[in-house]
Amino acid sequence: MKLLVSALEPSSNLHLASLMKHLEGKVELMGIFDSKLSTKPPLYTPDQFSVMGFLDVIERLGFFWRAKKEMAHLASEADKILLMDSSSFNIPLAKAIKKAFPSKEIIYYILPQVWAWKPWRAKAIEESCDFLAAILPFETACYQSKAEYVGHPLLDLLPPIRTSLPKEERIAFMPGSRKGEIGRLFPVFREVARRIEAPKTLVIPSIYEGASLEEIYGDLEGFELSYDAPKTLLESSFAFICSGTATLEAALLGIPLVLAYKARPLDYFIAKNLVKIEHIGLANIFETRRGEEPLHEELLQEGVNVEALLEAYWRCDKEHFVERAKALRGYLRKGSSLRVAQRILEIDSKVIFNDG
Template structure:
């Protein structure tokens, strides 16, 4: 089987790598994905965007990429779209118009429950099968035959969960994976470690970053121990300070207490607040609200990301309560999704 794949985000490729373990050897991947999985059309680093302004600058390139996908689809049996709805939804439309009978599978659905609810109708119109990783998002879809809750992929990818609260003397720091996130948070993290003495400060850096890029973007990291294994570092740490994103859910599931902090470009943050009507930005907190429970962790955004706020949260968080709630979260999300999605693709 020739499978056309569009996985443009780093997180999508983590899920894709796990999914590939359950695909038959005769399934060949074409399209855009991590080069470790085959021969993609483009290096993922050339596709990375940060915010609305950056997206506008690359608009012409993405139109060209869409047309390349449509052309390539002619020789592929099925299509797998992962996350990145800004690109993948228009691509799904073009594919459906060009190939009315082509099977299009969407895995990691756009967060229509957060904003742009109109995407639900488009997904149902353009896609053949919808693989949901959020327990409650199925409530928004009318065509129940297309949508399947497959479980959350992190429950596949996390191989070890904390069995008890740990006091390891290690604190993890995750300033994100995008340049702006890193440059905004690292100065605060450097100042923060001076307020929490006699600890080992573990800086978790994406494995794809080489030494030259790290030196250029992160600044002085001489006080940190470097780790490129997120799950291992979180297991070993008694606490973490994390930029918003998938990493917050990883820490919540593993059972490592943490503080979420995020500083966006002012324009992007303004646009986000305008359209996204949620009480929280952390996925674990969103899930807990749906479960009728209080927030699992604190969230500090924009000007509220200060050394004092982060330090106070570290000192005052009820770590025992956090740990017990992390086990409830695992039960809520049920099983992992990779094997279920593989069956859907190969059916």
Template structure:
């Protein structure tokens, strides 16, 4: 089977690797994905963007990339889109227009339930099979929509779960993976670190070289560098994490943490206007939808100061968090790679 894949994000490619294992050798990949999985048509580093302003600057590049993918779809048996709705939804529409009978599977769907609900009818009309990773998501679609909750991909990857507090004296700092967010959070993390009587670990993406680390992170002599996020979180008593997938990873592992996020003022203003959600972290969104309350603290924009982070660390009920994290795992049930591989083969 020839499978055309569009997986632009780092997290999407981690999930894709587990999916490829389930698909086996009978599937040949083409398109956009991590180089470890084969020959991608583009270097993933060139697709990285941070916020609305950066996205506008790169529009010509993405238009050209979309056109290349539409041409490749001609020879593909099926198309798999993963996350990245800003690119993948227009791509899906272009492929559907050119090849009306092409089977298109969308895995990790656009968060149309959070904003732009008008996208839902478009998704139902354009996509052959919608693979949802959020248990409440199908309820936003019509009863006959081709959507199914397939489980959550992080439960394919995370095997360590905390059941109680066992003090290790370690705290993990995760300032994100994008240059902008790293530069905005690191001065605050450096100020916070001496306030904590702990061994500080900092998670740095493995693709950064020494020059990039020095430029983005500054003086990190007070931290121990690690590239293994799950291992670091499992070993730590607490964490300070930039908004993103890592916050849900910490929830599923059971490591108490504070979500910290500082965006460009314009990007934050636009997002706040468009997205009508009470919480930023996906763990909080999921937990509040099911149980009516937040799972962990969130500090955003000007709230992100060393003193506020320290106060949140001191005041958080860590035992309650660990118990609630177990309830979240029960809500999500299981991983998704096996079911999505079955859907791809069955269609």
């Protein structure tokens, strides 16, 4: 089976790797994905789509248009299409493929957050796609009939939740994966680290292995360095984390944390006026959606300062956090890769019938 994949984000490719454990030897990948996931080279790799903020997107519109056109053409060779996250690229791509090849099955895994902004996209997604693999239990309510809750992909990657706090205090710092967010957050995190008497570990994204870390982070004195986020988090008693999936990862492992988010002023202004949600941390969104209080503190923009971060650290009831994290993990229940793999490998009943 030939599977056309559009996975533009590094996180999407982690989840695609989990999916491939169930699909190995059964599918041939085509399209946009990490080259390590296939012996055949992709059309494009995720790093070619790396952008930060609305201005970066505008500057590269021509490239995105050409890539979408090439992917739609490549769909002619595919048996099925798998879209992952990246709604600005994948929704127009789904429309183009469905228009050109109406019988091709399109599966959308890691759906756009229509519950947070642009809810009208739900109709367009359902018209262009055949199966919507929802990774949040409340997402299915946004659609008429094609959405199924399949579990959360992080639970395919993470070890079991930690049941107790470590005996010794150890702090993890995760200032993000993009150089821009690292440049805005890490100087503040560095000063926070100097004010805490405990071992400190800086988690560095694997994409920077072999790079000049001083050029990216600046002064690293006082930090142990790690490229293994789950291992570091499990060894830590608290974490300071840039907004993103890492905050949910920490919560699902039972690691108390504070979320910090500091964007360029224009990007923050645009996002604040477009996205209508009370919280930006996924764990907090889940908790408030099911009628609970937010799980952890969130500090945004000018609120991201040394004193505020330290106050959040000292204020945190760590044992209470661990108990609530267990309930959150139970809410999500399971991983999602097996169910999505099953859908990809399903053979249409008409084909079975015609084969006798």
